Amino acid sequence: MSMDIVSIVLSAFAIALTIIMYFKHDKRLKKQEEKLNAYQLKKIDEEESENKKAQVKGNVIKGDKGRRDLRIYNTGKAPAKNIYVEFLDNYVGHDNSAEKVIVMDYPTPYEFLNTNDHFDIIMHLYAYNSTDVLKVRLTWEDDFSNQNEHIQHFKLT
Structure with a gap:
């Protein structure tokens, strides 16, 4: 009988x-x-945010006889609106005065720039009087924010 009790106690313990x-x-x-669900929700929110963002940047393309084209493009996932290009250097001008860089007229603000498009x-x-680096501030609006900014330096020579 004691063996049965020990057996029952061991079974109950197990x-x-x-x-x-x-x-x-x-x-x-x-x-x-719970952690995995929170991580997945965070990733979904980040993706939704990224899909609302434009990413406006520039690149300088060398041409003949001192010509340079400043190509402004959108690599983001959303269109950019009201793009402003502001030259931050004091040696940039729009006429033939004593500036080192002359910028031809362009639409400002540039109203709309789709993904992978440029102007x-x-x-x-x-x-004989050119500068090596040009500093530019790009500002724009997109579906994520109305106050986006990117400052970029371009090598001109």
């Missing part, structure tokens, strides 16, 4: 231990699932 281990494991799985701003450098 069942209790199995139940405790099951609940601990279940709790751990639920925590992991060009024609510039001319004075051969």
Whole structure:
């Protein structure tokens, strides 16, 4: 009879231990699932934000006889609106005065720029009086924000 009691006690202990281990494991799985769900929701939110953002940047293309084209392009996933190009250097002008870089007229603000599209701003450098670097501030609006800004330096020589 005492063997039966020991056997019952051991069986009850094994069942209790199995139940405790099951609940601990279940709790751990639920925590992991909660973290995974939070991570997935964060990723979805980030993707939705990225899909609303334009990314406006520039590149300088060398031409003949001191001509440079400042190519402004959108590599983002959303269209850019009201793009302003501001030349931050004091040696940039729009006429033939003593500036080192002459910028030809261009639409400002540039109203709309789709993803992977671009527009060009024609510039001319004075051969003997040109500068090495041009500093430009690009500002635009997109579906994510109305106050986007990117400052970029361009090597002209």
